[in-house]
Amino acid sequence: MANDRVVSPTPGVRRRDHAWARPLIFLALLVVLWDLIVRLFDIPPYLIPKPWDVALAFRDEGGRLMLEAIPTTIATLGGFALSVIFGVGTAMLIAGFKPVESYVYPLLVFSQSIPKVAVAPLFVVWFGFGMTPKVISAFLLGFFPVVVAGVQGFKSIDPDMRDLIRSMKASRLQTFGMLSFPHALPAIFAGFKVSVTLAVVGAVVGEFVGSNSGIGYVLQRSIGNFELPTMFACLVILALIGCVLFWLVEVVERRLVPWHASQRVDVVATP
């Protein structure tokens, strides 16, 4: 790690100017391709709508969809916040205490094979309609990536580094605050990024099974009515929510771990 050198081919400033435009150009290409395929193969609009129809759906229903996006976003953020708190906490316990690791970790992995989409209706039975089942569903999907990333981060400390800080007679709290936690942060943020996009999925699943609001609810209803343009508009909004949240996590990451290899933009050559 100490000898890592990251050399960016272009200076950081220039790279940032163009970085955000590239995926947009690619996206525009994909939309054109989509339109061409629908026209060329004469696909009926009840299977795949034309991009223009989706745009029209946005014009007619955009305002309502934006309003419906609010509860979905709140549920996502709630589930993600719980994932952060409990995920990092669980990772700390698993990495810090051998018995917790041997008893809890295997069960946690085991529990991940249960399809959460299938148990989501149960939350409606337990917690009723409304926000709670959505938040819990988002939490269940977002929790595990944080734990896995956190455990990996906390456990990947160089043994020499541990010896070093132990030779200074560091307390457990000092070792955690000065070594384990900052060391684990890059890995934890990698987990956060996976978690926040999965939390969107979790929130939508929650809205599928027990809600009368949110994008997930509109999505399901529009499938039922064969309103495909509306449904595609919903998908676009969900993707946007995921992208914006992902980007926000990345902004926080750049603030908190500017030192990590993935964030370095300049290299200072030394004799």
Add this chain to the structure above:
Amino acid sequence: MQARHLRTVGAETTTAAAQEPRRRLIDVQGLVKIYRTPDGDVPSLQPLTFDIADGEFIAVVGPSGCGKSTLLKLIAGLVPATSGSIEIDGRQVVEPPDDIGIVFQTPVLMAWRSVLRNIMLPVEVRKLDRASHLARAHALIEMTGLKGFENKFPWQLSGGMQQRAALCRALVHDPRIVLMDEPFGALDALTRERMNIELQRIHFETRKTILLITHSIPEAVFLADRVVVMTERPGAIAAIYDVDLPRPRRLSTMSEPAFIEIAKAVRSHFFAQGGID
């Protein structure tokens, strides 16, 4: 002159101590280490008995896996001895002593801390007085040629400079003893020679007691007052050589007959056993 402000404790006594026979600082008696593993006991060190005088530079050479690093960890109080004892200044080592600084083979600098904050880590962890140690850190930075790089991050430094920062960190709380576990093993040959000369100078200026573990016979003979040669695992002491070459030694010292003779004697132990590394 530099030595005076680097050695904050007992600066006056160093000249007096030089005239008297040197005091024994580290005393190792019948030290044995056996690692208990699920596959059975793995003996790492056979009974070792030796001592290190105050201000002495000791180098330990031995084949890979002979327990050199274990010896260092035992003295640092990081692993418990199976039997036997280690005393530092008459006090039994049961936990990491305050009077020790360690340099490992890799610099193990914290990537999220600047060079200066890495060097100040022991001061923070041990809750020592910040102001006086900051001045000391700056003096060490000056001495090791890191001036101007205090606010850089470790990854912005070359390997040799990182290791110098690690050395500063080991010295910042002014320990009497510095333990070094193959500190220059990962450096290229030229940097390594430069670091050897610098380490000799630092030893001369600070009068620290240094235990250096190394693979390199020339490095051991060049730097040490005494060279401890260890056997293959389980490690025991094969021989201890006095190196009475005059100081300061230069790179040209390495081609002098007296140097070659000692190096040859040390090397003969490994040819009998089948080589070093």
